[in-house]
Amino acid sequence: MEISLNVNGTAHSLEVPANTLLSDILRERLRLTGTHVGCDTSQCGACVVHVNGDAVKSCTVLAGQANGASVTTIEGIGTPDDLHPMQTAFRDNHALQCGFCTPGMIMSAIELVEKNDGLTEQAVRDGLEGNLCRCTGYHNIVKAVLAAARQM
Amino acid sequence: MYAFSYHKPATAQEAADLMASADEGAYLAGGMTLVPTLKQRLAAPSDVIDLTGIHGLRGIRTLDGKVKVGATTRHAEVAANEHIPVLADLAGRIGDPHVRNCGTLGGSVANSDPAADYPAAVVALDATVHTNKRAIAGDEFFKGLFETALEDGEIVTAVDFRAPSAAAYAKFPNPASRYAVVGVLVARYGDQVRVGVTGAGPCAFRAANIEAALAADFRPGAVDDVGIDYGDFNADLHASAEYRGHLVRVLAKRAVAQIGSADSG
Numbered sequence: 088m089e090i091s092l093n094v095n096g097t098a099h100s101l102e103v104p105a106n107t108l109l110s111d112i113l114r115e116r117l118r119l120t121g122t123h124v125g126c127d128t129s130q131c132g133a134c135v136v137h138v139n140g141d142a143v144k145s146c147t148v149l150a151g152q153a154n155g156a157s158v159t160t161i162e163g164i165g166t167p168d169d170l171h172p173m174q175t176a177f178r179d180n181h182a183l184q185c186g187f188c189t190p191g192m193i194m195s196a197i198e199l200v201e202k203n204d205g206l207t208e209q210a211v212r213d214g215l216e217g218n219l220c221r222c223t224g225y226h227n228i229v230k231a232v233l234a235a236a237r238q239m
Numbered sequence: 240m241y242a243f244s245y246h247k248p249a250t251a252q253e254a255a256d257l258m259a260s261a262d263e264g265a266y267l268a269g270g271m272t273l274v275p276t277l278k279q280r281l282a283a284p285s286d287v288i289d290l291t292g293i294h295g296l297r298g299i300r301t302l303d304g305k306v307k308v309g310a311t312t313r314h315a316e317v318a319a320n321e322h323i324p325v326l327a328d329l330a331g332r333i334g335d336p337h338v339r340n341c342g343t344l345g346g347s348v349a350n351s352d353p354a355a356d357y358p359a360a361v362v363a364l365d366a367t368v369h370t371n372k373r374a375i376a377g378d379e380f381f382k383g384l385f386e387t388a389l390e391d392g393e394i395v396t397a398v399d400f401r402a403p404s405a406a407a408y409a410k411f412p413n414p415a416s417r418y419a420v421v422g423v424l425v426a427r428y429g430d431q432v433r434v435g436v437t438g439a440g441p442c443a444f445r446a447a448n449i450e451a452a453l454a455a456d457f458r459p460g461a462v463d464d465v466g467i468d469y470g471d472f473n474a475d476l477h478a479s480a481e482y483r484g485h486l487v488r489v490l491a492k493r494a495v496a497q498i499g500s501a502d503s504g
Binding site for chain 2: 088104105106108127128129130132135141142143144147148149150151152154195198199214216217
């Protein structure tokens with residue numbers, strides 16, 4: 088099927104099989120490999136991107152569902168010279184170890200901060216329920232999100 | 240995933256026509272259950288029919304003490320709506336934020352997963368399930384494990400919930416999936432009490448004996464001596480049927496306590 092989508096401000100038209108996942112379109116067709124696929128079973132959150140402003144697990148979105156959407160990936164929020172405040176906060180708070188979960192954590196955290204005022208530590212922990220970090224790094228991740236919330 | 244054709248019709252009639260003409264059609268209403276099922280090759284539909292493009296199915300309206308939630312309204316939208324606080328609270332505890340940004344009310348109730356949260360609200364909040372063909376009483380909607388009163392191809396269009404005078408939803412979530420191992424919604428309508436239970440049995444049901452005990456004496460202790468027949472309850476690696484029976488009583492007491500403290504506070 089033919090789909091069109093806007094990814095990080097760039098319009099794309101693609102011919103893809105209907106059983107293609109958004110995560111595969113991003114990684115394999117557009118070579119945006121910052122979006123990671125961890126569990127591939129909708130649990131780990133490494134594949135989280137924003138679709139029309141909402142954080143979703145891109146491994147659980149069909150091509151047709153993404154047709155016409157505006158998508159933001161980890162590549163779309165900052166550059167190495169001009170990091171997003173959330174990326175800066177993750178760096179400053181040592182909120183990553185292996186880094187595999189980080190793109191999804193950051194995309195989830197940005198939505199969390201953008202949609203909620205006055206976040207508490209508990210609200211951040213609840214808000215990151217859909218993202219797993221297997222380096223057990225949650226403590227510093229929560230610190231980073233709270234720090235970024237003060238900057239954003 | 241096996242190959243399939245994807246459709247996104249603009250009307251319920253068009254969707255029903257596509258379903259009728261498909262070798263094996265599957266409705267998609269958010270995909271939080273269907274897409275993982277497809278990925279595991281547990282289903283092989285010839286045609287996936289996405290209902291989220293149908294006009295008029297998304298949104299929340301109030302009417303005569305009832306709240307009408309369109310079938311393709313996402314959990315996050317219900318969670319942010321304050322017309323029925325207990326419904327917002329329940330929706331805000333489904334899955335995780337990403338699931339709540341995609342999953343829909345209609346998809347949840349039509350699937351009748353025994354551990355889904357919304358079915359407890361459908362039976363406890365005196366709901367009416369509207370479809371493209373008729374209106375079905377919430378008490379008559381859930382028929383068994385992944386089985387509802389829906390006929391082949393019938394589409395849920397909206398669910399009406401009746402606003403209670405007070406209510407609370409107590410849930411024992413599976414810590415990994417956040418599905419309800421058991422969830423109990425207790426709702427007061429004046430002197431009447433309705434108790435909806437999910438997670439425990441093959442599908443959501445009303446606990447008539449707990450309702451009777453609470454109608455006579457609305458305190459947590461009133462549930463202590465109510466017998467819970469767990470004979471047909473679910474048993475899996477997470478909880479035995481007996482343990483689920485225990486949870487029904489404990490969660491009903493917690494919900495009553497929560498309502499009681501809100502009343503006095």
